[in-house]
Amino acid sequence: MTSRLHHVAERTCVGCGERDRQSVLVRFALAEGGEVVASGRHRAGRGAYVHMRSDCIAGLARSRRLERSLRTRVERGARERFAERLEPELMATGNGR
Numbered sequence: 704m705t706s707r708l709h710h711v712a713e714r715t716c717v718g719c720g721e722r723d724r725q726s727v728l729v730r731f732a733l734a735e736g737g738e739v740v741a742s743g744r745h746r747a748g749r750g751a752y753v754h755m756r757s758d759c760i761a762g763l764a765r766s767r768r769l770e771r772s773l774r775t776r777v778e779r780g781a782r783e784r785f786a787e788r789l790e791p792e793l794m795a796t797g798n799g800r
């Protein structure tokens with residue numbers, strides 16, 4: 704039994720910089736070779752989070768926040784490729800607001 708009142712883990716979106724429930728954010732990480740990949744919940748290593756919103760995904764590609772979050776350099780091209788891969792998923796989930 705738990706007495707905690709609806710504790711929800713919050714993470715910061717690297718697209719807009721706002722904190723939100725982890726459940727509405729997509730986790731991703733830097734893979735070998737410098738590519739950015741969606742990483743799921745169980746993958747080890749430093750991850751970052753982004754809203755499934757086109758504004759946030761676009762922000763991810765532009766922003767330095769991602770590099771601060773992952774504490775490493777992320778090539779701009781890798782950020783943009785990741786954003787491009789996320790867009791179709793965004794459309795598929797119908798959350799593109």
Ligand SMILES: [Zn+2]
Pocket residue numbers: 716717718719720721753754756759
């Ligand atoms: Zn966001």
